[in-house]
Amino acid sequence: MELREDNDDGIDSWKEVTLIYNAALKMMETKMEILNDEFQHVHRYNPIEHIKARIKTPESIVKKLKRDGHESTIDNMVKYVNDIAGIRIICSFTSDIYRIVDMISEQRDIRVMAVKDYITFPKASGYKSYHMIVTVPVYLSDRTVDTKVEIQIRTVAMDFWASLEHKIHYKFEGDVPEYIKSELVECARMVSDLDVRMLKLNEEILAITRERGR
Numbered sequence: 068m069e070l071r072e073d074n075d076d077g078i079d080s081w082k083e084v085t086l087i088y089n090a091a092l093k094m095m096e097t098k099m100e101i102l103n104d105e106f107q108h109v110h111r112y113n114p115i116e117h118i119k120a121r122i123k124t125p126e127s128i129v130k131k132l133k134r135d136g137h138e139s140t141i142d143n144m145v146k147y148v149n150d151i152a153g154i155r156i157i158c159s160f161t162s163d164i165y166r167i168v169d170m171i172s173e174q175r176d177i178r179v180m181a182v183k184d185y186i187t188f189p190k191a192s193g194y195k196s197y198h199m200i201v202t203v204p205v206y207l208s209d210r211t212v213d214t215k216v217e218i219q220i221r222t223v224a225m226d227f228w229a230s231l232e233h234k235i236h237y238k239f240e241g242d243v244p245e246y247i248k249s250e251l252v253e254c255a256r257m258v259s260d261l262d263v264r265m266l267k268l269n270e271e272i273l274a275i276t277r278e279r280g281r
């Protein structure tokens with residue numbers, strides 16, 4: 068692993084990079100926990116099942132830079148790698164995903180840089196998830212660093228499928244047999260159908276509960 072320390076934004080060492088990106092992850096996790104608590108207080112309902120956070124390894128960063136034709140420098144890492152800090156938000160229902168997207172977008176100190184809606188437009192593999200690249204301000208003693216965080220939002224069922232697909236691609240080193248790819252696509256359809264049916268069932272339960280509460 069090789070990363071040259073050559074950055075014009077005041078980030079000049081791997082230790083400082085990890086400090087800043089870890090701080091950005093903590094900020095995002097705290098924000099989402101607060102929003103989830105508030106949602107529970109107001110609506111008596113938690114849209115977030117759980118949250119996962121991670122920092123990309125130096126080896127993965129260097130591999131990504133080389134694949135995209137960039138030198139392995141701190142400057143290029145900060146500039147070109149958008150998912151050094153990653154947070155995954157797992158929900159019960161598809162409708163929760165868009166609630167959370169709205170809540171994140173309305174935060175004044177979060178700037179949304181890019182979105183990819185793989186739920187409305189799934190990948191050919193069947194992969195579904197909502198991706199956002201945002202920046203959050205990390206307040207240091209002498210400056211503020213706007214730091215990129217990749218956010219993935221998906222249902223429990225989508226996350227189960229994506230985890231299995233990742234393991235399969237890792238096991239076969241990207242050369243997955245066609246019959247397994249086809250089976251994964253079919254499983255993705257089943258997952259999508261399950262999400263639709265579970266959402267409908269939840270809506271029916273809520274309607275019955277409201278009717279009985281009158």
